[in-house]
Amino acid sequence: MPDKHWEDVVVRPVLSEKTWRGMEEGRYTFEVAPGAGKAEIRAAVEGLFGVKVLRVRVMNRPGKPRRTRMDRRHGRTRSERRAIVQLAPGHKIDLVG
Numbered sequence: 001m002p003d004k005h006w007e008d009v010v011v012r013p014v015l016s017e018k019t020w021r022g023m024e025e026g027r028y029t030f031e032v033a034p035g036a037g038k039a040e041i042r043a044a045v046e047g048l049f050g051v052k053v054l055r056v057r058v059m060n061r062p063g064k065p066r067r068t069r070m071d072r073r074h075g076r077t078r079s080e081r082r083a084i085v086q087l088a089p090g091h092k093i094d095l096v097g
Contacts, residue, residue, distance in 0.1 A: 010045060015095070041058070041085070042056050054087065
């Protein structure tokens with residue numbers, strides 16, 4: 001990763017009811033940069049949090065069509081790329097602390 005820093009790859013953690021259940025099993029969900037590959041995501045999570053990553057799964061979530069209330073104009077919500085990272089047993093990330 002010569003041209004990207006770890007903070008540029010991992011944008012933010014995704015905290016929802018579903019991701020909280022995954023955290024109990026060692027699966028953490030992050031929003032990542034649109035062009036980030038699995039190897040970059042693995043290196044960034046291991047470097048930022050000091051943990052061992054077993055598996056990285058990636059999904060692209062397209063933006064949904066929306067319209068504004070008064071103008072009746074059409075727009076879209078933003079698209080995002082998410083990564084679900086499975087940590088090795090015994091490793092943990094403290095996202096709230």
